[in-house]
Amino acid sequence: MTKSIAVLAGDGIGPEIVEQAVRVLSSLGLNIEMKEALVGGAAFDRFEHPLPKSTLDLAKNSQAVLFGAVGDWKYDHLPRELRPEQSILGLRRSLGLFANLRPAFLYDDLSNSSTLKPEVVSGLDLLIVRELTGDVYFGTPRGVRNANDGNFIGEREGFDTMRYAESEVRRIAKVAFESAMKRSKRLCSVDKANVLETSQFWRDIMTDTAKEYPNVELTHMYIDNAAMQLVKNPCQFDVIVTGNLFGDILSDEAAMLTGSIGMLPSASLNSNNQGLYEPSHGSAPDIAGKGIANPLATILSASMLLRYSLDLSDYANLIDKAVHNVLANGFRTVDIYENGTNKVGTSEMGDAVINELRMA
Numbered sequence: 001m002t003k004s005i006a007v008l009a010g011d012g013i014g015p016e017i018v019e020q021a022v023r024v025l026s027s028l029g030l031n032i033e034m035k036e037a038l039v040g041g042a043a044f045d046r047f048e049h050p051l052p053k054s055t056l057d058l059a060k061n062s063q064a065v066l067f068g069a070v071g072d073w074k075y076d077h078l079p080r081e082l083r084p085e086q087s088i089l090g091l092r093r094s095l096g097l098f099a100n101l102r103p104a105f106l107y108d109d110l111s112n113s114s115t116l117k118p119e120v121v122s123g124l125d126l127l128i129v130r131e132l133t134g135d136v137y138f139g140t141p142r143g144v145r146n147a148n149d150g151n152f153i154g155e156r157e158g159f160d161t162m163r164y165a166e167s168e169v170r171r172i173a174k175v176a177f178e179s180a181m182k183r184s185k186r187l188c189s190v191d192k193a194n195v196l197e198t199s200q201f202w203r204d205i206m207t208d209t210a211k212e213y214p215n216v217e218l219t220h221m222y223i224d225n226a227a228m229q230l231v232k233n234p235c236q237f238d239v240i241v242t243g244n245l246f247g248d249i250l251s252d253e254a255a256m257l258t259g260s261i262g263m264l265p266s267a268s269l270n271s272n273n274q275g276l277y278e279p280s281h282g283s284a285p286d287i288a289g290k291g292i293a294n295p296l297a298t299i300l301s302a303s304m305l306l307r308y309s310l311d312l313s314d315y316a317n318l319i320d321k322a323v324h325n326v327l328a329n330g331f332r333t334v335d336i337y338e339n340g341t342n343k344v345g346t347s348e349m350g351d352a353v354i355n356e357l358r359m360a
């Protein structure tokens with residue numbers, strides 16, 4: 001069967017970095033059909049919608065979506081539902097992408113990029129599995145109302161609802177345990193079970209699921225401690241699983257441990273392993289069009305795409321190794337540049353990865 005990818009480059013640096021990832025994928029000589037479509041602000045300019053039906057249909061009919069980034073300050077005046085960022089939410093919702101996988105990996109050659117001491121972050125290699133479609137972000141009821149109980153009767157109050165259905169927790173638990181099985185078989189579930197009912201429920205289901213994975217060592221940690229441990233001793237973690245709200249915060253914190261947002265890929269999956277793959281950074285309008293953006297997060301996202309959606313782990317390993325070698329050989333875009341290394345632009349970095357792949 002021909003493998004199919006929807007390529008949605010988006011705005012800002014999106015087209016520049018996605019171009020390099022597509023070149024890398026093409027250089028592997030695989031039989032993959034790649035079809036492009038507009039998304040985000042670029043789609044709004046043409047179709048007056050950030051996620052036109054044609055783009056959504058292409059994504060739905062593909063095994064995976066390679067996504068660049070969306071957004072630009074020039075769209076800030078638009079009503080919320082027409083802003084570029086809504087396209088990501090629409091894709092997540094329509095494709096049922098409930099599992100967000102965010103690796104945080106510190107390359108030895110970039111250990112000076114972290115704001116933490118090298119001895120604290122050296123060897124960092126963790127994966128955050130964040131539930132993406134539930135929790136207080138989507139729970140109802142929510143809104144602003146006149147309080148009719150408690151200490152503030154008569155005042156206006158804002159409210160949201162934290163809730164998780166059992167099936168939602170079980171399916172993210174499965175992704176997390178399976179991910180741990182592929183790594184060092186250690187899983188830490190993060191919650192706030194000392195205060196929140198939803199978290200105690202989450203913890204009980206994680207503990208129950210652990211019975212199906214006797215080889216995985218499951219631990220539990222409260223979110224406040226986890227936030228602290230991530231900066232104190234981040235190398236203690238292998239796979240972390242957590243809900244949408246806590247995961248939002250922890251995954252950005254973990255990203256910063258590596259010091260270079262231009263290096264971090266991500267995957268969002270549904271239960272059929274259909275996925276959306278994108279760099280963790282945004283559209284960086286400040287450097288768009290200058291040819292200096294770091295394409296490695298997007299190239300590494302393409303590697304995750306091969307691994308998780310196309311079942312081509314051998315090729316994913318080749319890309320990961322090529323990126324390692326490129327960094328070891330001193331190639332650096334401006335965001336990770338330090339004295340004594342070789343400063344290159346976006347397409348030269350793509351060239352360097354492709355050259356490594358040719359030599360593999």
Ligand code: NAD
Pocket residue numbers: 013017068069070071072073085088261262278280281282283284285286287292293294295297335
């Ligand atoms: P950003 O991640 O785009 O940029 C933050 C800083 O990091 C900027 O200085 C930028 O130049 C730099 N940077 C980011 N990626 C880089 C790369 N690959 N190489 C080199 N430097 C890089 O965040 P922001 O400035 O807060 O947001 C800009 C726009 O992106 C906004 O419209 C925002 O809504 C959008 N955004 C989109 C996504 C997404 O598409 N998933 C995520 C976050 C932000």
